[in-house]
Amino acid sequence: xxxxxxxxxxxxxxxxxxxxxxxxxAVHQAVADVRARTPLAQSFTxxxxxxxVANAQLASxxxxxxxxxxxxxxxxxxxxxxxxxxxxxxxxxxxxxLGEITSALHDAGHRWVLDPVAAGLGATRTAILxxxxxxxxxxxxxxxxxxxxxxALWGLSDGEAxxxxxxxxxxxxxxxxxxxxxxxxxxxLRAADRDGLGAVAxxxxxxxxxxxxxVFRLPGGDATMTKITGAGCALGGVTATYLCVxxxxxxxxxxxxxxxxxxxxxxxxxxxxxxxxxEFLDALWAIDADTVSTSTxxxxxx
Amino acid sequence: xxxxxxxxxxxxxxxxxxxxxxxxxAVHQAVADVRARTPLAQSFTxxxxxxxVANAQLASxxxxxxxxxxxxxxxxxxxxxxxxxxxxxxxxxxxxxLGEITSALHDAGHRWVLDPVAAGLGATRTAILxxxxxxxxxxxxxxxxxxxxxxALWGLSDGEAxxxxxxxxxxxxxxxxxxxxxxxxxxxLRAADRDGLGAVAxxxxxxxxxxxxxVFRLPGGDATMTKITGAGCALGGVTATYLCVxxxxxxxxxxxxxxxxxxxxxxxxxxxxxxxxxEFLDALWAIDADTVSTSTxxxxxx
Amino acid sequence: xxxxxxxxxxxxxxxxxxxxxxxxxAVHQAVADVRARTPLAQSFTxxxxxxxVANAQLASxxxxxxxxxxxxxxxxxxxxxxxxxxxxxxxxxxxxxLGEITSALHDAGHRWVLDPVAAGLGATRTAILxxxxxxxxxxxxxxxxxxxxxxALWGLSDGEAxxxxxxxxxxxxxxxxxxxxxxxxxxxLRAADRDGLGAVAxxxxxxxxxxxxxVFRLPGGDATMTKITGAGCALGGVTATYLCVxxxxxxxxxxxxxxxxxxxxxxxxxxxxxxxxxEFLDALWAIDADTVSTSTxxxxxx
Numbered sequence: 001x002x003x004x005x006x007x008x009x010x011x012x013x014x015x016x017x018x019x020x021x022x023x024x025x026a027v028h029q030a031v032a033d034v035r036a037r038t039p040l041a042q043s044f045t046x047x048x049x050x051x052x053v054a055n056a057q058l059a060s061x062x063x064x065x066x067x068x069x070x071x072x073x074x075x076x077x078x079x080x081x082x083x084x085x086x087x088x089x090x091x092x093x094x095x096x097x098l099g100e101i102t103s104a105l106h107d108a109g110h111r112w113v114l115d116p117v118a119a120g121l122g123a124t125r126t127a128i129l130x131x132x133x134x135x136x137x138x139x140x141x142x143x144x145x146x147x148x149x150x151x152a153l154w155g156l157s158d159g160e161a162x163x164x165x166x167x168x169x170x171x172x173x174x175x176x177x178x179x180x181x182x183x184x185x186x187x188x189l190r191a192a193d194r195d196g197l198g199a200v201a202x203x204x205x206x207x208x209x210x211x212x213x214x215v216f217r218l219p220g221g222d223a224t225m226t227k228i229t230g231a232g233c234a235l236g237g238v239t240a241t242y243l244c245v246x247x248x249x250x251x252x253x254x255x256x257x258x259x260x261x262x263x264x265x266x267x268x269x270x271x272x273x274x275x276x277x278x279e280f281l282d283a284l285w286a287i288d289a290d291t292v293s294t295s296t297x298x299x300x301x302x
Numbered sequence: 303x304x305x306x307x308x309x310x311x312x313x314x315x316x317x318x319x320x321x322x323x324x325x326x327x328a329v330h331q332a333v334a335d336v337r338a339r340t341p342l343a344q345s346f347t348x349x350x351x352x353x354x355v356a357n358a359q360l361a362s363x364x365x366x367x368x369x370x371x372x373x374x375x376x377x378x379x380x381x382x383x384x385x386x387x388x389x390x391x392x393x394x395x396x397x398x399x400l401g402e403i404t405s406a407l408h409d410a411g412h413r414w415v416l417d418p419v420a421a422g423l424g425a426t427r428t429a430i431l432x433x434x435x436x437x438x439x440x441x442x443x444x445x446x447x448x449x450x451x452x453x454a455l456w457g458l459s460d461g462e463a464x465x466x467x468x469x470x471x472x473x474x475x476x477x478x479x480x481x482x483x484x485x486x487x488x489x490x491l492r493a494a495d496r497d498g499l500g501a502v503a504x505x506x507x508x509x510x511x512x513x514x515x516x517v518f519r520l521p522g523g524d525a526t527m528t529k530i531t532g533a534g535c536a537l538g539g540v541t542a543t544y545l546c547v548x549x550x551x552x553x554x555x556x557x558x559x560x561x562x563x564x565x566x567x568x569x570x571x572x573x574x575x576x577x578x579x580x581e582f583l584d585a586l587w588a589i590d591a592d593t594v595s596t597s598t599x600x601x602x603x604x
Numbered sequence: 605x606x607x608x609x610x611x612x613x614x615x616x617x618x619x620x621x622x623x624x625x626x627x628x629x630a631v632h633q634a635v636a637d638v639r640a641r642t643p644l645a646q647s648f649t650x651x652x653x654x655x656x657v658a659n660a661q662l663a664s665x666x667x668x669x670x671x672x673x674x675x676x677x678x679x680x681x682x683x684x685x686x687x688x689x690x691x692x693x694x695x696x697x698x699x700x701x702l703g704e705i706t707s708a709l710h711d712a713g714h715r716w717v718l719d720p721v722a723a724g725l726g727a728t729r730t731a732i733l734x735x736x737x738x739x740x741x742x743x744x745x746x747x748x749x750x751x752x753x754x755x756a757l758w759g760l761s762d763g764e765a766x767x768x769x770x771x772x773x774x775x776x777x778x779x780x781x782x783x784x785x786x787x788x789x790x791x792x793l794r795a796a797d798r799d800g801l802g803a804v805a806x807x808x809x810x811x812x813x814x815x816x817x818x819v820f821r822l823p824g825g826d827a828t829m830t831k832i833t834g835a836g837c838a839l840g841g842v843t844a845t846y847l848c849v850x851x852x853x854x855x856x857x858x859x860x861x862x863x864x865x866x867x868x869x870x871x872x873x874x875x876x877x878x879x880x881x882x883e884f885l886d887a888l889w890a891i892d893a894d895t896v897s898t899s900t901x902x903x904x905x906x
Contacts, residue, residue, distance in 0.1 A: 282876025
């Protein structure tokens, strides 16, 4: 009995993404471009995993800068390709600061990735995330529970999804239960984007990536990624790194595929969560554009 | 000449904890239950070692969430088994936030572990720790100097202890000099607890754990644990993880024993503080309930 | 065509520092004294690399304490040998806090190291760094762009340097382009110091260290040091550790030489940025005073 059946969902049929699909070439180009250009993506992120986010961005070929003051973030946005914003470990001043920052990024047409950590928990976080509805990110990277919660906070839901609600920072929902919420959030992002672009990446046992039209399931990765803190945050940061050189759907696919391949390699080389983290950064560094772009990708058939 | 003699203390006689003491079975159960249930323990902790705390909780079998806003911490407390609070790297708003949080935890009967980092230093920290006297934690995990300072701040001391005072975050006192202070603090915790439970763990060359009645000395561990930052904080965090499934004395014993065994194993596998930290997380993951529960434990004879 | 020629600078001729130069003996003594005395150097530093700063200080033989509240920092300054202040990841209250702290350190004649991360970016950072002009540090540790920016912020420049301006936290300038700025900043530090001492260390492909009179170029290190976050911050922290036992020029030289030797060793032992960081901490621990003090040092001829 599959997980999808267990959760009462009937999974839609999928087919393998063709070897010559233009998306694969675009993913290859994104991975290669980051290695060639070392783009700067800045972050406003939580204190738990901030070091891993920066190191993952460096290991993937980019550079990193982390800031919290609007004057810093807005100054740096003018000189970098994309920004990563993660709402973990909130401080009191973030509510005003993130309002100012997201408005400025929106006005500038600057691309950014949102990681709505623990969406649905805490009055301050709820206020922050709700306010982002009208100045939304270019990409959302989250677990299933967070995507479902964001969909509800933004009033996009039409009652299809049945979230169990958040459980701290861990997802209590299967990725597939967030499929329709992810599609709705992606369409909302695209409607607000000046170029009509946007994507949502849902991390889980099998990742899901969508631009609101096409939906992809990315098998692989390794369960040890849930035994270190920050694999998801680092994925959000590296998605911003790719967003410096590629369109949102391509950036989201490239980052998730790179992370799955790196997780598999690290699992083979390690013997516990400590050595896994070390090997994971080495793997991000070592894995090449060919390996990423030829990964198995399943597209949900329409 | 022993350290105890040097410091002018006569160490009380001890005897080995019997193989069939009920505490050993309870420690075994705690270690196994955490592996089976992956309980969530949240943390309000310092920025230096926050990543290691989370990773140690994950490697020990639990899950982690870190927050600073009262609305976050109080929301999460309602859905998790225990909370870890560490007063390192204070920010200005912590004084009010920690007052609100500790009162709410007390009113809810929620179990929590206090790590009174650098107790005795700084007017803000002194105010924060003093205010905790009336809404105290379930477990205190600290070094000898910090336990002695907390005993004094809370007015529990009757002049027996002779603290040298704090020296930053490093202890300047032997664990055994804190014996009476630890007993007094533990009794204070139990008097304030609705179930009459509480424990104090003093970390050092030989750890000391007490519930205010029984006193245990835990030999072992490795000196390299003092050459990485955060072994003590991580121990506090994992004590909270065990506190989700076990009573305070058992949780304190289980966490300290797991850390000593992991430290010994990591020392054998590593060749410096960098590889020690990696191997330490791997060892937390690998060491089983039998190894922890059959450790040498010396009980102070009464 | 050399980099210096490319940037339009004519590099001054250098000669090797003699094996019996008194500086080498002083560097040897500093490294040995830190191992023997485990001095405490405290830090007020950014959240990205705070863990690596502390672990690098411990691996180099010292101890660490991190704080942000003036009452904490000023209390600890009274009991430690030196302080490290890094202006990355600013929070709103830092402007007032750092003003209070740097004035107190200046009044007490307490030695401290400034890491002017991203100098020139952000109105708050500019205000903080400008205010330090009159209560300056004992040592500045920075990349070339930051030294050039600090020289300009403090009004020391006479138009010789041609900074390209900051690019986030990465230097866009060669170390040698900062030579005259570094000399001017070092002279400013010395003029403000009650003992007339001070030094500037510029990190890059070839490090540059000066006390405003003598100028040294330190070849070596490894490019992987730029593929992990925080090698520069950790160098600033360890410079403060050495400043507990040695004069500013000696501390700056010893720390930079130790880091270059450790970087070379870590590069040989690792196969990516993850394992590099692990091996780097092991190397800081393993490298001895002889290796550091007999390093190649090139002195700019006068």
